[in-house]
Amino acid sequence: MTGEKPVIVLVRPQLGQNIGKAARAMLNFGLTELRLVAPRDGWPNPEAGPAASGADVVLGRAEVFDSVADAVADCSAVYASTVRRRDLMMPVVGPEQMAAAIRSLRGRAAILFGPERSGLATEDVALATAIVTVPINPEFGSLNLAQAVILLAYEWSRGSDLAQPPAKELEAPAPQKDLDGLVGQLEDHLEAAHYFFPPERTVATRQTIRTILTKARWSSREINAVRGMLRAIAEPRRR
């Protein structure tokens, strides 16, 4: 087994039954870490167990978070399982590319799945490092939650026993919380400089900032260096 197992993050899942089915699909391919962001009907959910068909170990260890940002704070790579989003400028990979990247990652990866009905919201996808899209029949494009989970879990497991040592990245990309720290600091500086104008553009601008900084894939050390430079530029008088 190379690389850490990815974490499966269900964002605002609706039915307990589907959480159970997702847990079963995970365990079929050896994945055990499930995180739930604001499950609609609370947690634990009595409908999850029967649907898990014995994958209770996954449900028992499931952790609940208030936000996607909290759920992926310790992850160095975050994949958003969704269809292509033309509104976001992000890398789009297939399941195979994602699996290979996860196996060679130093640090943990998370895979985000959206609510059954609506899928991931734009602001959830924006937190990811890449979109992962299963190439399905363009004329019939709906995968249910457990099916999406099982396909990506299967794809991850395909290469997990391969003996060849994958090329490792030199320095691990920083965990998401470090990236969040950089984004927050830059936004504070920009706020102080009255950069966010006009107000109606602010959300899009913040989105762009996050996308640009996410793309850089900096390590924690590099992020610290950038934060130091920004601080120096923003507060020159202190020095």
Place this chain on the structure above:
Amino acid sequence: MTGEKPVIVLVRPQLGQNIGKAARAMLNFGLTELRLVAPRDGWPNPEAGPAASGADVVLGRAEVFDSVADAVADCSAVYASTVRRRDLMMPVVGPEQMAAAIRSLRGRAAILFGPERSGLATEDVALATAIVTVPINPEFGSLNLAQAVILLAYEWSRGSDLAQPPAKELEAPAPQKDLDGLVGQLEDHLEAAHYFFPPERTVATRQTIRTILTKARWSSREINAVRGMLRAIAEPRRR
């Protein structure tokens, strides 16, 4: 598209709902030919439609047979989806090998799936040319019918046209002169903030700055955005 699409054969399926889910899983990956051998509750089954979530074309064309032999009479290769059977001396392949063999086959292939509860009977498996086994967690080995169908349909589609979406054109990384512009501007700001200290560290620090900014692989558009932000932070009074 190479080779004919495989036929999915559900042997003595029990619940109409599961037939519907299998049809949906098929159509997700472009498979449309469904054959039913002695479905327990007859055919058509009113529970199949809702579970198919729109894959009615598959259900509408489904054919019913009395026996597995009849259902696969026109097929040149028959794969029995099951766990390994020690009681039968047959080739056992993985999903990937099966998919490759189907694509290079002249003639049609069928994939058999057994009843939900019991799986394929020995005499059904004996009619196959090979067993196909999805390598799952040995400690948690149950795949439900629709999941087994979707994994094999996905594997088949990987090598077909469906599986090759044109890679999304990410923006090209900026030409070097744009990167140089960013590096120069950042260094000017840092200089003005007296960041380069002590002097003997300056060369190494400049090197680090360039490495960090090079690593980001930003496009020209992104570099311009970053330059605008840096300018705003460095010269807030102008705004």
